[in-house]
Amino acid sequence: MPEIFEASVRHVDGVSVIDLKGEMNAVAEQALTAAYHQASRDSSKSVLLNFRETTYINSTGIALIVAILAQARKMRQRVLVCGLGEHYRHIFQITRLADFMSLHDDEASAVAEATSAA
Amino acid sequence: MSGNGEREMTTPSDELRDPVARDAANWAPLVQKLQASGVSGDAPNLVDGRRLVGPLQGFGQMWQKTYWVRLSGSDATPAEIMKVWRARFPEFWPRGNRFYPPLAGLEPGEVALFSVSTGPMRLSSGVLVLYADDESFTFMTPQGHMLAAWVTFSAFMEGGSPVAQAQVLMRAQDPIMEISLFLGAQKLEDRQWVHVLSFLARHFGVEAIPETRVTCVDPRRNWSQAKNVWHNAGIRSSIYTLGAPVRWIRAAIRR
Numbered sequence: 433m434p435e436i437f438e439a440s441v442r443h444v445d446g447v448s449v450i451d452l453k454g455e456m457n458a459v460a461e462q463a464l465t466a467a468y469h470q471a472s473r474d475s476s477k478s479v480l481l482n483f484r485e486t487t488y489i490n491s492t493g494i495a496l497i498v499a500i501l502a503q504a505r506k507m508r509q510r511v512l513v514c515g516l517g518e519h520y521r522h523i524f525q526i527t528r529l530a531d532f533m534s535l536h537d538d539e540a541s542a543v544a545e546a547t548s549a550a
Numbered sequence: 551m552s553g554n555g556e557r558e559m560t561t562p563s564d565e566l567r568d569p570v571a572r573d574a575a576n577w578a579p580l581v582q583k584l585q586a587s588g589v590s591g592d593a594p595n596l597v598d599g600r601r602l603v604g605p606l607q608g609f610g611q612m613w614q615k616t617y618w619v620r621l622s623g624s625d626a627t628p629a630e631i632m633k634v635w636r637a638r639f640p641e642f643w644p645r646g647n648r649f650y651p652p653l654a655g656l657e658p659g660e661v662a663l664f665s666v667s668t669g670p671m672r673l674s675s676g677v678l679v680l681y682a683d684d685e686s687f688t689f690m691t692p693q694g695h696m697l698a699a700w701v702t703f704s705a706f707m708e709g710g711s712p713v714a715q716a717q718v719l720m721r722a723q724d725p726i727m728e729i730s731l732f733l734g735a736q737k738l739e740d741r742q743w744v745h746v747l748s749f750l751a752r753h754f755g756v757e758a759i760p761e762t763r764v765t766c767v768d769p770r771r772n773w774s775q776a777k778n779v780w781h782n783a784g785i786r787s788s789i790y791t792l793g794a795p796v797r798w799i800r801a802a803i804r805r
Contacts (some may be wrong), residue, residue, distance in 0.1 A: 450765060458704070491681035491688035491702055495719050497699075498605055502612050502768035519574055526580050527680070527690070527700075528604045 435487060439467035444525040447512075447546045448476040449539065453485040456493030468500050472507055478546035479504060482539055484515030494527055499530055558614065573711045578659040584692050586661040586676055587651075593650035593663035597676035600692035605783045608698025608721025608726035612768035615740070618715040620708070620749040620758040626754050628705035629684045633713055635703060635750055636687055643750040646744060660681050660781070662689075668730075668738060677701070694706040695747035696727045714750055721772070728771070 437460040438453040448471035452464070458543040471479050481497070485487075505510045516524065524530040536542035565592070584597050605612055621631070635642070636656045640732040647666045652660035656679050663676040673696060677689035686704035691697055699720035706713055718739075721726035740762060747760040 458706070468650075490576070490683065491686065491700065492704070492717075493700065494681075495700055495717070497615065498719060499767050501606060506768055506770065521575055521650065522580060526578060528607060530600060532606050 439463045439465055440527045441467050441470045443474065443476070444480075444539070444543050445547050447478045447543050448472075448474060449480045449482055449543075451482045451485065455488040455536050456486055456496065457488070457490045460493060461496055464496050464500065468503065472503075472509070476509065478510045478512060480512045480514060480542050480546065481533075482484060482515050482541065483520065484539075486515070489520060489523065494523065494529065497529060501529070510546065512536060512542045512546055514533065514539050566804075570705070573683070576658060576681055578678055578680050578690075581659070581678070584676070584678060586663055588653040589650045589661065589663050593676075595663060595676070595691045596666060596674050597663065598659060600694055602678055602690050602695050603695070603698040603723060603778075604690060604700060605698055605719045605721050605773060607772075607778075609724050609772050610625065610722030610731065611766055611771060612719070612721045614685040614765045614767050615718045615743075616715060616763045617717075617718070617740070617743040617747055617760050618713055619756075619758050621751055621753045621754050621756045622758065624712055624756050625755045626712055628707060628712055630779075631705040631712055631750070632685050632687070632703070634753060635705070635714065636682070638753075642746045642753070644745045648743065656682060657688055666742070668735060668782050689691045693723070695723060696730070697721065697739075698723045698775075698778075714747055716744070716747065719767070721768075721802055723775075725776050726779055739785060780799065 435454040437455055441449050442449050442451070450467045450471055468479070501511055511533045513524070513533050515538070516535060520533060524535060532543060535544065569737055581602070583599050586595050586597050596608070605748055639656060640651060640694070643649050648665045650663040652662055654660050656662065658679055658681060660679045662789070665672055665674040675692065675695040677691055679687060680690040680700065683686040685706065686702055688700055688702040691699050699718055702717045704715050704717070706715070715773045722731050744760045744762065748758070751758045
């Protein structure tokens with residue numbers, strides 16, 4: 433039984449953190465888009481995608497992240513990522529997503545980079 | 551497993567961090583430059599040595615184009631549809647456009663080549679099979695392809711019927727291709743996938759007209775990527791075609 437995908441938004445030191453939970457596939461589109469719009473409403477300069485509780489990402493899930501990156505570019509927001517394991521870091525490199533977002537092991541280092549750059 | 555035979559507890563986050571995750575075999579390995587070895591047929595190979603280019607690296611506006619067809623009345627499962635689509639992919643292409651699958655099949659990491667007719671000229675390029683599982687597979691384009699794109703083919707159940715879908719997330723790779731898209735190449739591309747889905751539906755005994763939804767994800771252009779024109783497939787395909795007599799003469803001399 434596939435897991436339900438959830439995306440929730442919180443704010444840490446002026447950074448919008450989107451916590452992603454469950455399987456990221458086609459079903460995730462609505463929740464992810466809604467979370468991104470919520471995060472953007474607060475006019476944050478940086479959005480952090482936290483994959484710590486994401487259990488699976490397929491190619492459709494990766495395409496959703498690309499769409500988020502494109503929207504962030506329009507809004508002149510920076511997108512950072514944390515909580516990816518070795519396997520998905522590798523996927524972010526294959527797909528060249530890593531060219532456009534900085535990858536961090538944990539939330540603290542991502543927030544530190546986002547706030548120092550602000 | 552632990553040494554005493556007890557199964558270790560894994561949390562979702564452990565699984566994501568597992569270097570041998572459950573979907574590891576579904577993804578292509580990391581490649582710096584493509585190598586199209588083992589492709590069936592006499593395909594012009596203009597992709598060797600090229601880097602992969604996703605929608606973020608392209609030049610033009612970013613579009614998401616979704617084409618789908620409902621296989622009403624078919625009792626095929628999504629997995630059965632995808633098995634046929636993946637194994638017989640070239641058979642559903644329009645006449646005159648050729649797809650040369652890798653000999654190993656459309657497996658993650660394999661490179662396929664194609665040659666398509668775009669009015670007066672032919673364009674040749676290829677794709678990497680980026681991802682494949684039982685219910686979907688995804689292509690990613692190399693430098694020189696007309697599009698910087700991911701194309702995901704999938705099947706799923708909706709309202710009790712199987713649905714087959716092709717979804718393209720794309721930008722034109724360079725300014726020349728961006729102009730071409732506006733001058734009609736967009737329509738040619740739409741026609742291509744509508745044809746493929748119609749023929750796939752027909753294979754399952756369903757006559758249906760595919761539907762299309764087009765969304766502009768990012769209307770801005772990536773001017774920093776205008777340099778991609780150096781790899782333009784149209785220019786390189788033309789050079790390849792014009793060079794055919796020279797290749798024939800060389801081959802004859804070698805014999």
